[in-house]
Amino acid sequence: MANRIKIIGVGDDGQNNLFPRYIEWIKEADVLVGGERLLSFFPQFSGQRIVIKGGLKPVLEQIAKEAQTKKVVVLASGDPLFYGIAALVVRKLGKERVEVHPHLSSIQLAFARMGESWQQAQIESVHGRPIQGLAQRIDGKEKVVLLTDEVNTPGAVAQYLLQFGMTEYQAFVAENLGSTEERCTWWELDELVDAIFSPLNVVILKRKSGVVFPSWSLGIPDEEFAQRKPEKGLITKKEVRVVSLAEMKLRANSIVWDIGAGSGSVSVEATKLAPYGQVFAVEKNEQDLANIHSNRMKFRTDFTVIHAKAPQGLDELPDPDAVFIGGSGGELRELLAVCCARLKEGGRIVVNAATFETLTTTQKALQEEGFVVRTTLLQVARSKPILNLTRLEGLNPVYVVVGERKQEKERNQ
Numbered sequence: 001m002a003n004r005i006k007i008i009g010v011g012d013d014g015q016n017n018l019f020p021r022y023i024e025w026i027k028e029a030d031v032l033v034g035g036e037r038l039l040s041f042f043p044q045f046s047g048q049r050i051v052i053k054g055g056l057k058p059v060l061e062q063i064a065k066e067a068q069t070k071k072v073v074v075l076a077s078g079d080p081l082f083y084g085i086a087a088l089v090v091r092k093l094g095k096e097r098v099e100v101h102p103h104l105s106s107i108q109l110a111f112a113r114m115g116e117s118w119q120q121a122q123i124e125s126v127h128g129r130p131i132q133g134l135a136q137r138i139d140g141k142e143k144v145v146l147l148t149d150e151v152n153t154p155g156a157v158a159q160y161l162l163q164f165g166m167t168e169y170q171a172f173v174a175e176n177l178g179s180t181e182e183r184c185t186w187w188e189l190d191e192l193v194d195a196i197f198s199p200l201n202v203v204i205l206k207r208k209s210g211v212v213f214p215s216w217s218l219g220i221p222d223e224e225f226a227q228r229k230p231e232k233g234l235i236t237k238k239e240v241r242v243v244s245l246a247e248m249k250l251r252a253n254s255i256v257w258d259i260g261a262g263s264g265s266v267s268v269e270a271t272k273l274a275p276y277g278q279v280f281a282v283e284k285n286e287q288d289l290a291n292i293h294s295n296r297m298k299f300r301t302d303f304t305v306i307h308a309k310a311p312q313g314l315d316e317l318p319d320p321d322a323v324f325i326g327g328s329g330g331e332l333r334e335l336l337a338v339c340c341a342r343l344k345e346g347g348r349i350v351v352n353a354a355t356f357e358t359l360t361t362t363q364k365a366l367q368e369e370g371f372v373v374r375t376t377l378l379q380v381a382r383s384k385p386i387l388n389l390t391r392l393e394g395l396n397p398v399y400v401v402v403g404e405r406k407q408e409k410e411r412n413q
Contacts, residue, residue, distance in 0.1 A: 260327025
């Protein structure tokens with residue numbers, strides 16, 4: 001039977017704070033695996049060394065092969081199961097073949113230096129990942145931990161957050177934790193932009209006490225959105241917006257197309273409902289783009305804005321889990337054909353129709369594409385003062401048409 005592979009977490013101080021049994025296991029190993037920096041902490045090791053460099057697939061294959069007859073130890077930074085190599089090794093080789101022995105993680109050390117608890121902190125990684133979408137994921141959180149890299153540096157993170165006006169945060173930057181070159185400093189975001197740090201750093205954002213910051217729940221009032229004036233019709237009204245979003249059945253990682261975005265109100269709320277997904281606001285009218293961008297910043301929702309007349313501009317987008325159509329520019333049938341073809345299994349298309357013609361075209365098109373179709377008529381009236389009394393003022397009725405892709409088994413019946 002093959003030997004169990006030991007994955008051992010190592011800090012920036014190398015052997016200094018490792019448990020004695022960890023050091024003993026490393027000495028007894030026939031094969032030591034790790035990045036060049038981690039391997040350099042053990043210059044006296046005389047066995048076989050495998051350097052992790054570039055792709056991991058050949059390294060994993062070699063580890064599995066060597067473990068058939070030899071004792072293999074894999075070195076990892078900090079806690080190997082926290083954004084580390086251990087999860088990949090376990091997934092590829094199986095839990096029964098692996099033992100994980102963690103060291104202190106960089107986050108534990110950073111909060112220890114900060115002198116604060118971290119059980120309520122939100123953890124986000126922009127290490128090797130795009131920073132887009134970070135704004136909506138951390139908005140309103142009291143403490144946020146960010147794992148950075150050489151592109152998404154502390155300065156780049158600060159510059160990004162300042163775009164969304166997130167000045168309620170101060171940053172604690174912890175560099176080279178556990179080593180002789182350790183440095184921990186507090187920064188205002190504007191000071192952080194041009195600062196230089198070691199590549200090995202952790203950023204903790206802490207909300208300042210007493211600072212009032214905007215907070216929005218589902219159903220943002222219409223008047224809060226920047227919109228075209230004096231024509232205030234290019235916004236999906238709050239009541240219709242909330243129902244339409246509910247019909248889209250968004251998940252945290254949903255991909256959404258908002259076609260005919262207008263002011264971007266649906267994109268804003270969809271982004272908040274799908275903070276780990278992707279939302280694309282497609283709008284043909286150039287004069288509306290400034291309002292969309294303004295709302296994107298105000299509500300801290302980092303979605304993508306596309307200036308195009310759909311279905312142009314959709315080819316390069318990832319397939320959607322949900323599509324919202326608030327306006328089509330007169331090419332509704334062609335647009336629905338494209339959306340139906342691209343929609344993921346189990347996805348939904350929601351169309352707001354203000355006219356009988358749009359309603360009829362939408363229902364017929366979705367049925368022809370093999371979708372299950374359902375329509376709700378929303379007739380909303382809002383209270384309005386009249387002298388010392390109150391009356392109701394009706395909004396334009398809107399048909400909310402929902403097209404749901406049939407599951408594969410339903411189509412085959």
